[in-house]
Amino acid sequence: MHVKNKRPLAGDIDTRESWIQNPAVPFCRRLVCASLIATLLAASQGAAQPSRTDFLQEPACQTLQPAATGGAMPKNPAVMVLRWLGAANHEIAYRGQVILLDAYYERTPPARPLGFTRADVNRADAIFIGHGHSDHLADGPFVAQRTGAPLIGARLTTAKAIEMGLPEKQTVTVAGGEIQQFKGFTVEAILARHSVRSPEFTRAADGAWRAMATATGLTRTPEDEQRERQIRVGVTDPRLADEGTIAYLFSFDDGLRLIYLDSSGPITEGEKKVMQRIGGRTDVAIVAYQGFYVAPRQIEATLPLVKLFHPRVFLPTHHDDTGGYFPDMAIYPLAMAIRDELPGSRSVSPLYRTPICFDTRTKEMYGGP
Helix, strand or coil, rough: CCCCCCCCCCCCCCCHHHHHHHCCCCHHHHHHHCCCCHHHHHHHHHHHCCCCCCCHHHHHCCCCCHHHHCCCCCCCCCEEEEEEHEEEEEEEEEEEEEECCCCCCCCCCCCCCCCCCCHCCCCCCCEECCCHHHHHCCHHHHHHHHCCCCCECHHEEEEEEEECCCHHHHHEECCCCCCEECCCCCEEEEEECCCCCCHHHHHHHHHHHHHHHHHHCCCCHHHHHHHHHCCCCCCCCHHHHHHHCEEEEEEEECCCCEEECCCCCCCCCHHHHHHHHHHCEEEEEECCCCCCHHHHHHHHHHHHHHHHHEEEEEECCCCCCCCCCCCCCCCHHHHHHHHHCCCCCCCCCCCCCEEEEEECCCCCCEEEE
């Protein structure tokens, strides 16, 4: 609506400043008004556009060493550093805190090493386990005892951790809806569902993969097989699919939202309700992309979750060869599907330990070495 002779707002100063120059307005008043408007304009622009972060000056964004193993922490309180640590493991470093997502670090050949072992992990403030299968939980109790961090997960997960030797007082059981408070952010548990494969598919696909691994010489020695059986400890209860899988929503005080889901099962009502409540969009989504061996079938499982979370940045997880169980999954078919169906979302697939840095105020992203 147009109002005649209405004085302009500060944002109009570049195009409608004739009233300041009007000789009918006393000079001192004109000077004071111009000064006041310039001040308001600068303040308004400053509030709307926080100063950009120089990620090159952040040591945590320039190193491959995870904070959990003694690497640098971000200095700027607005910088969050995210690292993929193989399988569905991730690390978040933020405001002096180290948060681990899943904990399965020990690798038996022919699985690729991560560049560190569980014995190198000496710092953690919390360990969130998405579900209790061995390739998500196996090293959680060890790391929790070593660092004193609480281990958070579904009832089946925490019960297994206690069975593995973790004191019960060091576990936090969640079922969906619980919120953990940290410095500068909260973490909300959401009941999710594990990916679903028919018994026929599992027998056929697993058998075919093992046969191919044998034919190409990717087999383990008897000693490695024995070691693998010792380190691969986790939940085997079939109730895990419906009761034991948890997604975690990280809500940073500055506004950035990150959701983590280490499996790719059917969408749950809990996931739908949370996304409706927060406006139907996240800034960062980490979703599993593994289990069906071939891209077309796995896209059918993962893409609906990505569309639900509608992230600005999508990071796949659990897509690497963990050695004898799953093959590497090609990322580009999923990335192309996301580009086609979610043009505003960007897919990023970092290497092991590469820092992906976010400014939680501006939501800028930076990829390190």
